[in-house]
Amino acid sequence: MDLTGFVGISHQTRAQYVRASFDTDPAILSHLFDKVWNLPPPKLVITIHGGLTNFELQPKLARIFRKGILKAARSTDAWIITSGLNVGVVRHVASALEGNQIFYLRLY
Structure with a gap:
């Protein structure tokens, strides 16, 4: 897991994402969210999975x-x-989150 700019490095701003490998120990992520970033635990986790094919939505549906x-x-x-x-349904989710006053964290 790449924690460059997070732990042990003094920065005035927080990074927008953490890059985690598929085999990263969940305890490390839990420590990062809870102890380093002081994020409250979520009441719900929504996972978005989709294909790699881009598609357009009609404006009203979007x-x-x-x-x-x-x-x-x-x-x-x-x-x-x-x-x-940034493809498929994930692209549409990112579009919804960007520009809105909602905190989002990119996990890569």
């Missing part, structure tokens, strides 16, 4: 999707976890 996922995350204090790839 708007409904963005509003819906934001409402679900805010109303439940959820964490949204994705693959981090």
Whole structure:
């Protein structure tokens, strides 16, 4: 796991993501979230998985999707976890999160 800029390095700003390998010990991530970043545990975890094919949504459907996922995350204090790839449905989730006053953390 790459913690460059996080632990033991004095920076005024927090990084926007942590890069974790598939075999990273979950205890390390738990320590990072709880002890280093002081994040409260989520009440709900929403995982988004999808294919690698990009697709367009009709504007009305895209708007409904963005509003819906934001409402679900805010109303439940959820964490949204994705693959981090900017393709397929994950691209639409990222679009919903960007530019909204909602904290998001990129896990790579």
